[in-house]
Amino acid sequence: MHRLLCPADWTPHLVQELERSFPATVHQIVRPGRVETALPGGAGHPLPPLVFARQMLLAPQFVEFSSIRLGAERLAGQLMAVLPEGQPWQLHVEPDYGSGRAGQHRCQLLREGLDEQLKRTRRQVLRQRRPVAAAFAPEESLVQVLLDTPDRGWVSVAVAPLPYVHRRVISPFPLGEIQPPIDKTAPSRAFAKLVEAECRLGRSIATGETCVDLGASPGSWTYVAVKRGATVTAVDRSPLRVDLMREPRVRFHAGDAFTFFPDKPVDWLLCDVIAAPERSMKLLLDWAFARRMRHFVVTVKFRGDAEYPQLDLLKQRLLPICTEFFLSRLCANKNEACAFGTLR
Numbered sequence: 001m002h003r004l005l006c007p008a009d010w011t012p013h014l015v016q017e018l019e020r021s022f023p024a025t026v027h028q029i030v031r032p033g034r035v036e037t038a039l040p041g042g043a044g045h046p047l048p049p050l051v052f053a054r055q056m057l058l059a060p061q062f063v064e065f066s067s068i069r070l071g072a073e074r075l076a077g078q079l080m081a082v083l084p085e086g087q088p089w090q091l092h093v094e095p096d097y098g099s100g101r102a103g104q105h106r107c108q109l110l111r112e113g114l115d116e117q118l119k120r121t122r123r124q125v126l127r128q129r130r131p132v133a134a135a136f137a138p139e140e141s142l143v144q145v146l147l148d149t150p151d152r153g154w155v156s157v158a159v160a161p162l163p164y165v166h167r168r169v170i171s172p173f174p175l176g177e178i179q180p181p182i183d184k185t186a187p188s189r190a191f192a193k194l195v196e197a198e199c200r201l202g203r204s205i206a207t208g209e210t211c212v213d214l215g216a217s218p219g220s221w222t223y224v225a226v227k228r229g230a231t232v233t234a235v236d237r238s239p240l241r242v243d244l245m246r247e248p249r250v251r252f253h254a255g256d257a258f259t260f261f262p263d264k265p266v267d268w269l270l271c272d273v274i275a276a277p278e279r280s281m282k283l284l285l286d287w288a289f290a291r292r293m294r295h296f297v298v299t300v301k302f303r304g305d306a307e308y309p310q311l312d313l314l315k316q317r318l319l320p321i322c323t324e325f326f327l328s329r330l331c332a333n334k335n336e337a338c339a340f341g342t343l344r
């Protein structure tokens with residue numbers, strides 16, 4: 001049994017997405033934002049992206065403990081039995097109750113208790129723990145603790161390479177939540193979408209790379225790409241912020257994003273055009289099948305809930321031609337989803 005996490009109001013959309021993707025499986029809503037399911041998929045069968053799932057506990061086991069010390073002892077014992085020797089792992093310990101600081105405090109105590117236990121019995125295991133918030137490496141395991149109450153909850157240990165294999169649905173960020181970065185000098189807050197996509201992809205735009213940014217105005221995505229040292233062809237009907245229009249590494253092209261094609265393939269297609277979802281998806285598929293780019297970050301914007309199932313087309317068409325493919329409603333997204341990845 002797996003446990004999927006999403007914001008409460010996405011629950012019906014997640015269940016519908018599961019029903020379309022896995023019609024033979026029963027999916028049970030535990031409560032809004034928490035869905036239990038048993039998806040087919042082991043190390044040899046990576047799970048496809050789930051747009052409406054923020055996080056997944058791959059193998060949750062119910063735990064109950066009467067004190068932090070006992071909880072930490074039991075957790076340490078469980079980890080020592082399964083974590084591969086000498087390999088890195090990440091730890092997420094999060095409260096799934098209340099909204100105040102009490103739950104956070106309880107989790108902090110449990111983390112500290114676990115550290116104490118491991119220091120005493122298995123320092124080597126403790127040394128292998130990596131800081132949270134980086135894309136999973138194939139040799140990395142993930143331990144998730146989700147407390148339903150101060151003394152009850154779920155422990156899921158996904159042993160390497162499972163977090164990496166199922167990286168489209170298991171997030172390296174606790175609860176799948178990424179704090180929006182702050183950059184007051186960006187032209188708009190839209191830059192957070194691109195930064196979040198880079199984080200999940202585990203790859204950032206790099207110095208010397210080439211980008212086409214479709215629907216670029218006022219220029220936040222172009223701004224991020226320029227900051228990374230890339231050169232950008234920015235396409236929009238409206239100009240970018242003045243400083244970006246003067247930036248030597250930006251070539252502005254005034255015109256229609258849907259009829260613009262680069263002279264030669266670029267490293268990144270960036271696209272945040274406001275358009276009907278089918279138009280943005282067709283643009284992405286056309287570019288991908290014509291191999292006009294290597295990596296892509298494309299938002300698909302919705303007018304209403306009824307359009308969400310259209311995204312299934314991207315899963316069907318892009319999964320086979322990508323080495324990396326994510327399709328997610330990002331923390332920084334409004335009523336839109338983001339497709340990002342790398343072509344094979």
Ligand SMILES: C[S@@+](CC[C@H](N)C(=O)[O-])C[C@H]1O[C@@H](n2cnc3c(N)ncnc32)[C@H](O)[C@@H]1O
Nearest residue numbers: 190215217218219220221236256257272273274
């Ligand atoms: C959400 S904004 C893009 C924000 C941008 N990513 C940023 O970070 O600043 C969408 C942009 O798409 C542009 N747009 C919409 N339809 C377009 C089209 N057919 N061709 C070019 N640009 C278009 C709009 O002018 C608008 O600037």
